[in-house]
Structure formats: C-alpha cells, structure tokens
Amino acid sequence: MAKITVNKDLASERAKCEFNVEELTNYLDGGRENTARRRRMEDKVLSVKELRDEIPEEYLSHKEKYENAIRKAVLFYKVQKSLDDPNQSDHERIRNSYRSTITSAIFKDNSPLTLHIVMFIPAIIGQGNDEQREYWLKRAKNMEIIGTYAQTELGHGTFLRGLETTATYDPATEEFVLHSPTLTAYKWWPGGLAHTANYCVVMAILYTKSKNCGIQPFIVQIRDEETHMPLPGIKLGEIGAKLGYNTVNNGFLGFDNHRIPRDRMLMRNAQVSKDGTFTAGANSKLTYGTMVYVRVLIVNNMANLLAKAVTIAIRYSAVRRQSKLKPEDPEPQILDYVTQQHKLFIGIATSHAYSRTALWLWDHYAKVTSELNAGKLDNLPELHSLACCLKVLSSVDAAVFVERSRLACGGHGYMLSSNLPQTYGLVTPASTFEGENTVLLLQVARSLVKAWQQMLNGRQLAPSMAYLADQKQLDRWDGSVNGIIRAFQKVARGKLAFSVANFEKYQKMGLSREDAWNKASVQLTAAAESHGRAIVVQVFKTETDRIASSLSPPLRKALDQLVELFTLYWALERLGDLLLYSPLSEVDVRDMQARYEELLEKIRPNAVGLVDGFDIRDEILNSALGAYDGRVYERLMEEALKSPLNAEPVNSSFHKYLKPFMQGKL
Numbered sequence: 090m091a092k093i094t095v096n097k098d099l100a101s102e103r104a105k106c107e108f109n110v111e112e113l114t115n116y117l118d119g120g121r122e123n124t125a126r127r128r129r130m131e132d133k134v135l136s137v138k139e140l141r142d143e144i145p146e147e148y149l150s151h152k153e154k155y156e157n158a159i160r161k162a163v164l165f166y167k168v169q170k171s172l173d174d175p176n177q178s179d180h181e182r183i184r185n186s187y188r189s190t191i192t193s194a195i196f197k198d199n200s201p202l203t204l205h206i207v208m209f210i211p212a213i214i215g216q217g218n219d220e221q222r223e224y225w226l227k228r229a230k231n232m233e234i235i236g237t238y239a240q241t242e243l244g245h246g247t248f249l250r251g252l253e254t255t256a257t258y259d260p261a262t263e264e265f266v267l268h269s270p271t272l273t274a275y276k277w278w279p280g281g282l283a284h285t286a287n288y289c290v291v292m293a294i295l296y297t298k299s300k301n302c303g304i305q306p307f308i309v310q311i312r313d314e315e316t317h318m319p320l321p322g323i324k325l326g327e328i329g330a331k332l333g334y335n336t337v338n339n340g341f342l343g344f345d346n347h348r349i350p351r352d353r354m355l356m357r358n359a360q361v362s363k364d365g366t367f368t369a370g371a372n373s374k375l376t377y378g379t380m381v382y383v384r385v386l387i388v389n390n391m392a393n394l395l396a397k398a399v400t401i402a403i404r405y406s407a408v409r410r411q412s413k414l415k416p417e418d419p420e421p422q423i424l425d426y427v428t429q430q431h432k433l434f435i436g437i438a439t440s441h442a443y444s445r446t447a448l449w450l451w452d453h454y455a456k457v458t459s460e461l462n463a464g465k466l467d468n469l470p471e472l473h474s475l476a477c478c479l480k481v482l483s484s485v486d487a488a489v490f491v492e493r494s495r496l497a498c499g500g501h502g503y504m505l506s507s508n509l510p511q512t513y514g515l516v517t518p519a520s521t522f523e524g525e526n527t528v529l530l531l532q533v534a535r536s537l538v539k540a541w542q543q544m545l546n547g548r549q550l551a552p553s554m555a556y557l558a559d560q561k562q563l564d565r566w567d568g569s570v571n572g573i574i575r576a577f578q579k580v581a582r583g584k585l586a587f588s589v590a591n592f593e594k595y596q597k598m599g600l601s602r603e604d605a606w607n608k609a610s611v612q613l614t615a616a617a618e619s620h621g622r623a624i625v626v627q628v629f630k631t632e633t634d635r636i637a638s639s640l641s642p643p644l645r646k647a648l649d650q651l652v653e654l655f656t657l658y659w660a661l662e663r664l665g666d667l668l669l670y671s672p673l674s675e676v677d678v679r680d681m682q683a684r685y686e687e688l689l690e691k692i693r694p695n696a697v698g699l700v701d702g703f704d705i706r707d708e709i710l711n712s713a714l715g716a717y718d719g720r721v722y723e724r725l726m727e728e729a730l731k732s733p734l735n736a737e738p739v740n741s742s743f744h745k746y747l748k749p750f751m752q753g754k755l
C-alpha cells in the first residue's frame with residue numbers, strides 16, 4: 090500500500106493534540122463497537138467501485154446527474170440492505186445510524202430515494218392501520234414500490250388547511266376521487282416524485298357526505314408498475330433546477346378526477362366507512378405525525394453536515410499560510426489568527442451541541458410515540474413544540490456556520506471541489522422544508538403562550554417549559570456555565586412575558602386576537618428562539634456531563650471547553666438580551682469576553698484533533714481542501730484538470746467566435 094504523505098503542518102497539529110482522538114470518535118459514536126460497526130459499513134460501501142463517480146458530478150448535465158444518481162441509489166440500497174442487522178428494532182437502527190454520513194460519499198447532492206426512506210415508509214407506519222401497514226410496508230421495504238410524500242402544492246406549503254387537492258368519497262363505487270381543481274392545487278416539491286416514484290402518500294382535503302373532513306393521507310399509485318408510464322388522470326413532471334438537491338428529483342403532480350379504492354385512505358387515525366361515514370381520530374394533528382418525525386431527524390442531519398464543513402475548514406486553515414503576524418516570522422497558518430478561530434471553533438462546538446441534542450430528542454420522540462401508540466396523547470403538544478424549535482435552531486445555525494466555514498477558506502471555498510458550496514446547498518433548504526422556520530417558531534410561541542396562561546392558573550408545565558414558572562430573580566451573575574444557562578432561561582421568560590403583555594395590550598387597544606398576534610409576532614418569534622437557545626445549551630451541558638463522566642480527563646476537559654465556548658459564544662451574541670433580563674454588569678461582559686478569548690487559545694492546539702474526531706473519511710468529505718493528508722494544492726490542481734475544458738488546448742469557440750471577433754470579422 091502506498092505510504093500517505095501528510096502535510097507537515099497537519100502532522101504537527103496532530104502531534105500537539107492533548108486527547109486521544111479515537112476516544113473522541115468512540116464517544117461521538119456511542120461506544121467502540123458502534124465506531125467499528127460504522128467503519129465496517131463504510132468500508133463495505135466504499136469497496137464497491139461502481140458507487141464512485143468517474144466524472145465529477147458537477148460536469149454532468151441535469152439529466153445525466155439524475156440518471157447517474159438513480160444508478161448509484163439502486164446499488165447503494167442493495168449494499169446497505171445486505172448490511173442490515175435484522176435483530177435491530179427500527180428505533181435502534183435509526184439511533185445507531187445517527188453518525189452515519191456514508192450517503193455523502195455517493196451523492197454530493199442527495200439521493201432520489203431519500204423521500205421513500207425518510208417520509209413514504211414512515212407515513213405508512215404512522216398513518217396506516219394494521220392491515221395497511223402489513224400490505225404496504227412489506228412492498229415498500231422490499232422496494233417493490235417506490236414512494237414519496239406529496240403534501241406541498243404550488244399555492245400552499247405552510248398553510249395545510251389551505252391545500253386545494255380534494256379527495257371526494259363516492260359511496261356508489263366505494264372510491265375516492267382525487268382532483269386538482271386549479272393550477273395552484275398541483276403538488277409541487279415532493280422528492281422523487283418526478284421520475285422515480287410510482288406511488289405516493291398524497292395529503293388531500295377529504296370530502297364525504299358533502300362535508301369537509303380536513304386533510305387526510307391517501308396512498309396513490311401514480312405510475313404503472315411495469316411501464317412506469319403515468320396512470321390516466323395523473324399529470325407528472327420535474328420542477329426544474331434548484332440551488333441544491335438537484336439529484337433528488339423533486340416533482341409536480343396533478344389529478345384529473347383520478348379514482349382510488351376506499352382502502353387507499355390511510356386509516357390509522359381517522360376512517361371513512363363504506364357508506365361514507367367519517368370517524369375522526371383522537372387528535373386531528375396526528376395526521377401531521379410524519380412531519381414531526383422528519384423534524385426530529387433534521388436536527389441530527391444538521392449536526393453531521395456542519396461537522397463535515399468545519400472539518401474541511403479547520404484542516405485547510407492548518408495547511409494554509411497567509412500574511413504576516415510578525416514581520417520577522419514566516420507566514421503563519423491562518424488557524425493562528427484569532428478571528429479565524431472565532432469563525433470556526435463555534436462550528437465544532439455547535440455540531441457537538443446538536444448531535445447531543447438530536448439523540449436526546451430522538452429518545453424523547455421514541456418515548457412519546459410509544460405513548461401515542463398506547464392511546465396516551467398528553468405529551469404530543471410538547472413534542473411538537475420541541476421538534477419545531479430544535480429543527481429551526483439547528484437549521485439556522487448549521488446554515489450560518491457552514492457558510493462561515495466556506496468563507497473562512499477564502500477563494501478556494503468557492504470551488505465546488507471544496508464541497509463547501511454543495512454542503513451549504515444541503516443545509517439551507519432545511520430552513521424551509523418540513524415547516525418554514527418562522528412559521529414553526531410561531532408554533533413554538535403558541536405553545537409558550539399557552540404554557541404562560543397555564544402557569545398563571547397554577548397548572549404544572551411540560552418539563553421543557555417548567556423553567557417559566559421559576560419566579561425567582563437571578564440575583565447575582567456568577568458567570569458559570571450553569572449560571573449562564575439560568576440567565577438564558579430568564580431571557581426566554583422575560584421575552585415571553587413582554588410579548589404576552591404586548592399581545593394583550595394590542596387586544597385591549599381594540600385589535601382582534603389574530604391582528605394582535607400578528608402585530609406581536611416579531612417579539613413572539615424572538616421569545617420562541619430564546620426558548621430554543623435555553624434548551625440547547627442546557628441539553629448540551631447536561632447530556633455531556635452525563636455521558637462524558639467516564640471519559641479520560643484530557644478528553645473530558647476538551648468537551649467541557651466546547652460546552653463553555655458554546656455557552657459564552659451565545660451569551661456574547663445575545664448581550665442585549667442578557668443586559669435586559671439578567672444582573673449582568675459591564676465588568677461581567679468584559680470578563681466573559683476575556684474568558685472566550687482564553688478558550689479559543691486553549692482549544693487551538695486541539696482544533697485538528699477535534700475535527701479528526703468526527704472521523705469523516707475523505708470519500709465522504711469529498712473535498713480538495715479537507716482531505717486527511719492536507720495535500721490541498723495538489724488536489725486543487727488535480728480537480729482543476731478534470732474540467733472538460735482542459736481536455737483540449739484550444740477550444741473550438743476560439744475559431745468560431747473569438748478569432749473572427751478579434752479580427753473584426755464578426
């Protein structure tokens with residue numbers, strides 16, 4: 090095997106690291122066996138050479154990109170399937186795959202089968218009755234059918250009650266008639282819908298006995314299983330090129346009075362009997378369950394994508410030398426600039442914060458789901474609120490810090506060969522899909538305002554909101570991490586109290602409840618955001634303390650530094666709030682700033698070790714800037730030479746256009 094020559098700056102960074110990198114990887118994976126299992130899976134997938142691209146994806150046409158993605162998706166699925174442990178429950182399988190980023194080695198822009206796995210199958214599980222699950226799950230899990238989740242329409246994504254697709258029950262034939270009455274009723278966006286899926290879960294407004302019974306899920310065949318031609322009454326296509334997700338095959342779908350049998354309505358929650366009688370579910374919002382599930386998964390996905398971006402940027406910053414710190418010294422590594430550390434170390438800490446929070450949320454989700462299955466619905470509102478607020482914060486922060494990682498790489502970060510632009514293309518849509526972020530913050534605000542009223546009525550609050558009932562003043566600023574967490578809670582409480590007071594004031598001034606809500610909504614969303622910040626810092630600290638207690642002292646120290654950095658970073662970012670709602674003085678602010686700068690200095694020698702600890706292989710990073718060996722310049726040149734324009738010394742356009750133009754003949 091050829092010996093890898095590692096860039097000497099990266100090698101000396103690794104020699105400086107104060108903790109055992111493998112121990113960090115095991116900690117992140119949840120144990121040594123999990124690391125081994127993940128690596129075995131990566132080895133196996135990466136050994137299949139047909140899964141690698143011969144020509145970089147960016148040089149393919151739109152159509153070729155899709156065809157290539159489908160070719161790989163099929164193969165990738167088969168390899169993954171062969172590695173599945175049949176003894177794992179779905180819950181364990183998903184939890185154990187939280188650190189797996191192998192998909193990124195195969196698709197720079199995501200897989201056209203994503204929606205089948207992430208939403209179609211979960212929608213059947215969550216919305217189908219036992220009989221429907223038995224039939225459809227078997228087919229979907231065996232990939233006999235491929236599906237997607239078709240909810241959003243051209244005219245409505247956020248406001249689900251405004252969806253226009255109708256499913257009208259016809260008792261004479263025991264069928265539903267699906268129809269798109271207008272252009273804006275066309276389903277628009279679902280991944281895989283354009284040319285991949287032959288089935289989908291369609292969310293449509295149910296009409297039976299001439300009554301609107303709200304949005305309900307229907308499993309609908311859209312293409313012939315043999316010929317893959319769209320079925321009669323179905324109009325299908327692709328929605329076109331996008332900022333990212335270009336291999337996901339997002340599509341449109343219209344129905345022209347398309348009939349489906351009665352048993353195609355997924356009837357776990359609500360039912361329509363043969364004669365058209367509608368029986369509502371225990372809570373109509375159970376129909377939105379698939380979205381809650383994906384919001385929970387997104388938190389983890391954001392942590393992983395951020396880990397990728399910051400690994401690339403930190404390694405590059407250790408290799409890149411630029412400018413002068415001292416006139417007599419050689420050009421320093423750009424990682425020695427404290428501004429560079431400020432830009433990037435928070436990205437490392439944030440990835441840790443969300444991967445801990447994601448696991449915590451997943452376990453909470455699993456607990457509440459099993460309660461729901463047993464008919465206990467009490468904890469659904471809190472779960473919905475938590476999933477909304479953590480999806481929002483993780484997607485916002487990941488987008489900011491991925492983009493910051495790209496900018497921190499200067500010009501080279503703009504190259505697709507850095508894989509940073511594509512990584513941004515994968516994180517930024519998460520602020521929109523699965524519930525647009527402002528809209529979800531308003532949902533969180535709604536649950537907080539409700540909790541506020543409950544508190545005033547002396548009722549017990551859900552655990553994640555219990556701090557709102559803590560009336561005690563924060564008498565003294567002690568500057569500890571726990572003290573700052575309490576201060577964040579005070580901020581959230583204070584902002585909520587202020588927005589509730591304004592909401593009520595606007596109503597007293599004569600505005601309707603809805604107008605008062607709209608007028609107070611900037612403050613309400615700010616309160617919801619602060620609530621989310623308080624939760625994330627607390628969960629990050631508590632979960633790190635709980636899990637890291639058995640780690641070696643050097644690693645424990647490095648993790649504590651990340652928790653403290655994360656807490657101080659957000660305290661300094663939100664100084665205005667802290668000054669308003671906590672006993673913070675100017676001296677305390679100066680002290681925090683000094684501690685923050687000291688932390689950057691302490692983390693500096695461990696920076697490369699910390700990103701090595703994410704253990705993201707070169708094939709997954711897919712980056713000329715971020716590879717383990719740090720051969721940045723060689724790789725940039727190798728990638729440049731792959732440009733089809735470099736295949737010939739003179740391009741034909743010279744003779745066709747440039748030459749006649751320069752000679753005044755054109």
Ligand SMILES: CCCCCCCC/C=C\CCCCC/C=C/C(=O)SCCNC(=O)CCNC(=O)[C@H](O)C(C)(C)COP(=O)(O)OP(=O)(O)OC[C@H]1O[C@@H](n2cnc3c(N)ncnc32)[C@H](O)[C@@H]1OP(=O)(O)O
Binds near residue numbers: 241380
């Ligand atoms: C092994 C697998 C591992 C793979 C890992 C992959 C990781 C995955 C990551 C990336 C890939 C993801 C790909 C995703 C692709 C994208 C897909 C989509 O975008 S699908 C479409 C998503 N659409 C939305 O999210 C729409 C957003 N809108 C809404 O949710 C709703 O319209 C609303 C804004 C919530 C309002 O709804 P509605 O008008 O009906 O409500 P109101 O009448 O206002 O009532 C509000 C009351 O209802 C409660 N509520 C609302 N939603 C829920 C819920 N989901 N659960 C429980 N309760 C809910 C709300 O709290 C109000 O209650 P009250 O205050 O009245 O008590």
Ligand SMILES: Cc1cc2nc3c(=O)[nH]c(=O)nc-3n(C[C@H](O)[C@H](O)[C@H](O)COP(=O)(O)OP(=O)(O)OC[C@H]3O[C@@H](n4cnc5c(N)ncnc54)[C@H](O)[C@@H]3O)c2cc1C
Binds near residue numbers: 245279339
């Ligand atoms: C990459 C990608 C993949 C997707 N995949 C799927 C899929 O597989 N299946 C599917 O069904 N959908 C999918 N979607 C659609 C996605 O779920 C919607 O785009 C999303 O729910 C937002 O809805 P919208 O586009 O209608 O935004 P809009 O609601 O029109 O938002 C536009 C603006 O209006 C504001 N706004 C809207 N309502 C309110 C309100 N009540 N209060 C205050 N402000 C408001 C928003 O904050 C935002 O600023 C996907 C989208 C993307 C980008």
